[in-house]
Amino acid sequence: MIEKHISALLYRYQCVTVPGFGAFLTEIRTAQLDTAANTFYPPKKLISFNANLKNNDGLLANHIALQEKISYPQAVATIEQAVDLWLAKLSQKETLGLKNLGTMSCNVEGSLVFTPDTPINYFTDAFGLTAVVSPAVKREEYRQQAEAIEELAPVVFTPERKKDYSYLKYAAVFVVMASVGGAGFKMYRDNEVAAQTLVVENAVQEKVQQKIQQATFFIENPMPAVKLPVKEEYKVLPYHVVAGAFKSEANAQKAAAQLIDKGYKARVIEKNKFGLYPVIYGSFATYAEAHENMNEIHRTVNKEAWLLVKEL
Structure with a gap:
């Protein structure tokens, strides 16, 4: 059964095409609140189906071939049997x-x-999150209950004996005067130190300016400019037409060199989780461009070329 392979791919891709049958699509829905049921739902991927997308883009067949350890044509045949x-x-x-x-x-x-x-929630960022049911907060009802309790509680006033705290105001006056005197002395001292520091700094700056005016700077036999080789950077594109995958990086580089000699913008991309080095004919910005290029390669060069989609 190929359902488990479709399910596994939906975690990573927005479109999984079943050749000759249709494509399963996913769309991310944000977290939702059902006020009627007082339930919070986490974000998830909604699954839909499009019967018009039937062309083989190689994604499902290549995944089945790797997981079941069979050849690509055998994987295509497995899909055809399931579709029938x-x-x-x-x-x-x-x-x-x-x-x-x-x-x-x-x-x-x-x-x-x-x-x-x-x-199953195919949105990996929401892994482990489940729906949460929370009872409604009845603020008005709690407020009425609190007011009722306050009305029932007795209020008792206890007379207090007045004490004489007049001595505290004299202590407060003394503290304020001491603080003002200390602040004034500190301000006077800080101004005196700042004035002395400014005099010293001005003298130092005058000596530095004299040294600068007397100095002459020159460079003998300047070295020629050096041109550093700049490695060509590939623009990060999500769609790649794959010629094959190799266990040996050396073999992958050799295959890429052969494709470059034939006029393709081929290169070796990073090793995948299966320990293989994919060699691609080229990279494209849109699915339509990549699919058209793959069909052309199927007709002219390699019928087993397939499309790799890497999320940015």
Whole structure:
């Protein structure tokens, strides 16, 4: 069954195409609040289906080949067998259940209708988050209860004996006078030190200016300018047409050199999680450009070239 492979790819990609059947698309929905049920829902990926995207972009087949340790043509054949079974079941007006994806059926017009039904949240940034139910805060009711309690509580006034604290005002006056005198002395001392420092700094600056006016600066036999080689930087693009993947980096570089001799902008990209070095024909900014280039390569050079999508 290829549903598990589709499900695994939906964590990383927004579009997973099943050749000859259609494409499963994802869209991120932000966190939601259901005021009627007092429930907070975390952000998630919503799954939809587009029956018009049927061309093989190589993503699903390459993933199945790597996971099942089979060749790329065998992976394509596996997909075709699964699609034939799905279409046969739908043609008999039966409901097709796809695990962790949803259900598929045909309407009266013969069009495919997809109903997402999955407990899995494919949005990795929301991993571990679940819906939270919180009871409504009834502020007005609590306020009325507090007011009722205050009305019932007795208030008792206890007479206090007046004490004589007149001596404290004399102490306060003494503290203020001492503080003012200390502040005045400190200000006088700071001004005197600042004046002496300014005199010394002016004398030092005059000597420095004299030395600068007397000095003559020159450079004998200046060294010629050195041109440093600048490594060509590749613009970061998300779509790559892959010629193949190699266990040996040396073999990958050799294959890239051969493609460059043939006129392609080929290069070796970073090693993937399977320990392989992919060699690409080129990189593109949009899916449409990459897919058109891959189709041209299929027709003329390499039928097993596939499309790699790397999220930026």
